[in-house]
Amino acid sequence: AEALRHVAIDLGASGGRVALGTIQDGRLAVEVLHRFPNGGVLVRGGLYWDVLGLWREILHGLRLAAGHGPIHSVGVDSWAVDYALLDEHDLLLDGVHHYRDRRTDGVMEAVTARVGREVIYGATGIQFLPFNTAYQLVAHERQAPGILRRARRLLMVPDLLHFWLSGRQAGEVTNASTTQLYDPRRGEWAAPLLEALGIPAGLLPTVVPPGTVLGEVTPEVAHETGLAGTRVIAPATHDTASAVAAVPASGEGWAYLSSGTWSLVGVETPRPVLSPTALRYNLTNEAGVNGTTRLLKNVMGLWTMQECRRAWGNPDFATLYGDAERVLEGGPLIDPDDPRFLPPGLDMPQRIQAYCAETGQAIPQTPAEITRCVLESLAHRCAEVLDELEEVTGGRVLTLHVVGGGAQIGFLNGLLADISGRTVIAGPVEATLLGNLLVQAEASGSIPGGGLREVVRASEVLTHFVPQPGGHALRREAFRRIRVGQTVSS
Numbered sequence: 011a012e013a014l015r016h017v018a019i020d021l022g023a024s025g026g027r028v029a030l031g032t033i034q035d036g037r038l039a040v041e042v043l044h045r046f047p048n049g050g051v052l053v054r055g056g057l058y059w060d061v062l063g064l065w066r067e068i069l070h071g072l073r074l075a076a077g078h079g080p081i082h083s084v085g086v087d088s089w090a091v092d093y094a095l096l097d098e099h100d101l102l103l104d105g106v107h108h109y110r111d112r113r114t115d116g117v118m119e120a121v122t123a124r125v126g127r128e129v130i131y132g133a134t135g136i137q138f139l140p141f142n143t144a145y146q147l148v149a150h151e152r153q154a155p156g157i158l159r160r161a162r163r164l165l166m167v168p169d170l171l172h173f174w175l176s177g178r179q180a181g182e183v184t185n186a187s188t189t190q191l192y193d194p195r196r197g198e199w200a201a202p203l204l205e206a207l208g209i210p211a212g213l214l215p216t217v218v219p220p221g222t223v224l225g226e227v228t229p230e231v232a233h234e235t236g237l238a239g240t241r242v243i244a245p246a247t248h249d250t251a252s253a254v255a256a257v258p259a260s261g262e263g264w265a266y267l268s269s270g271t272w273s274l275v276g277v278e279t280p281r282p283v284l285s286p287t288a289l290r291y292n293l294t295n296e297a298g299v300n301g302t303t304r305l306l307k308n309v310m311g312l313w314t315m316q317e318c319r320r321a322w323g324n325p326d327f328a329t330l331y332g333d334a335e336r337v338l339e340g341g342p343l344i345d346p347d348d349p350r351f352l353p354p355g356l357d358m359p360q361r362i363q364a365y366c367a368e369t370g371q372a373i374p375q376t377p378a379e380i381t382r383c384v385l386e387s388l389a390h391r392c393a394e395v396l397d398e399l400e401e402v403t404g405g406r407v408l409t410l411h412v413v414g415g416g417a418q419i420g421f422l423n424g425l426l427a428d429i430s431g432r433t434v435i436a437g438p439v440e441a442t443l444l445g446n447l448l449v450q451a452e453a454s455g456s457i458p459g460g461g462l463r464e465v466v467r468a469s470e471v472l473t474h475f476v477p478q479p480g481g482h483a484l485r486r487e488a489f490r491r492i493r494v495g496q497t498v499s500s
């Protein structure tokens with residue numbers, strides 16, 4: 011029989027892609043059919059996503075896919091926490107706000123002071139980040155009083171696109187868990203928390219697991235794209251969950267770093283870990299595929315570099331990284347998670363310089379020096395999180411799997427290995443697409459007995475970075491001192 015064709019739509023903060031995947035002889039073959047840029051749109055002080063533009067690109071990608079022959083299924087993943095509100099006619103009530111919109115400034119602090127960090131963490135196990143859906147909704151109601159009453163349904167970004175594709179409304183769990191409104195132990199929305207925040211319980215959709223067949227594409231979508239009888243299957247709709255599903259690890263003693271706009275550093279656990287230490291380190295328990303938990307932490311990631319590059323007139327990343335590698339060791343370090351680095355802005359290089367000045371360090375001047383400072387600091391923070399994960403789980407982390415676009419940055423992978431003292435295994439670069447496709451394939455019955463990760467191992471070439479001894483212990487102590495008391499979340 012001919013192998014089934016699946017289409018993955020992966021939306022990242024800086025770009026999206028539509029890819030075609032088939033499984034044959036235990037391997038996954040992937041062809042990216044369409045790539046397009048993405049980013050925030052600033053309108054009258056608000057920062058939004060261009061969801062209609064994304065929808066147009068998705069339809070274009072699906073048209074290209076339909077040209078390759080019958081498509082068995084399609085599924086969408088994206089970044090987390092952002093949502094659309096629909097009215098009683100299923101019309102958009104407002105634009106889809108970007109999680110970096112400043113409307114949430116101070117909201118998390120106000121909510122946690124009123125409800126209590128322990129209560130919120132106990133109910134959800136989710137790390138405190140100012141842009142969690144919970145705080146965005148409170149900010150939304152402050153900005154537009156009454157909107158939560160007028161709204162009839164909240165859909166996360168991939169759920170919205172699945173609704174437009176299939177006509178069915180559902181909340182896929184990996185993304186639902188990131189809202190900080192979902193109780194991972196009970197497996198349902200955290201009703202008492204919703205009530206405390208004034209969020210009508212009926213707003214939230216039925217929660218479904220990854221691999222749920224939502225239906226077939228609507229006649230309108232079929233007509234627009236040339237697809238016929240294609241199923242819409244929810245993958246792990248949170249991009250990080252799809253990426254983790256495609257980590258080519260086996261056995262024990264490993265962690266992952268999903269390296270992109272964010273650096274998501276974590277381990278996979280059989281169940282949520284809600285201990286006081288997990289709360290102290292502000293670790294998150296996001297839902298993974300097949301009932302697993304992603305115990306992880308958001309580190310600011312390559313975002314800071316993306317904004318610096320924009321400020322410098324978009325030079326080549328490869329050139330920047332190459333130049334940075336030639337800068338002398340021992341330069342200044344920043345806390346990548348300092349809240350000042352969260353919002354967009356062409357002043358990102360100045361923010362970094364100001365941080366270095368305030369902490370009494372040398373001020374990096376050239377793009378190469380600033381790049382080195384950012385990458386080295388990122389590696390330090392990731393290494394620190396690996397130690398925290400070991401402490402919280404009581405397990406060892408011997409190997410770090412780096413997946414996603416950042417897995418291509420050899421300089422960063424080397425720093426991660428040397429600074430953390432762990433072997434780094436880099437790849438796949440397109441882990442999110444692979445994870446999306448593999449969950450669709452599994453739901454369609456075409457994954458062989460070894461499971462998803464076995465398919466990835468059979469399909470990909472990986473690069474190893476063995477830690478080199480050096481003076482990193484002293485530098486780690488310096489980094490710790492710089493960072494104390496300054497995190498995005500504290």
Ligand code: LFR
Binds near residue numbers: 091250
């Ligand atoms: C990565 C990611 C992170 C999430 C952040 C904001 O793309 O999905 O996991 O914390 O974006 O949604």
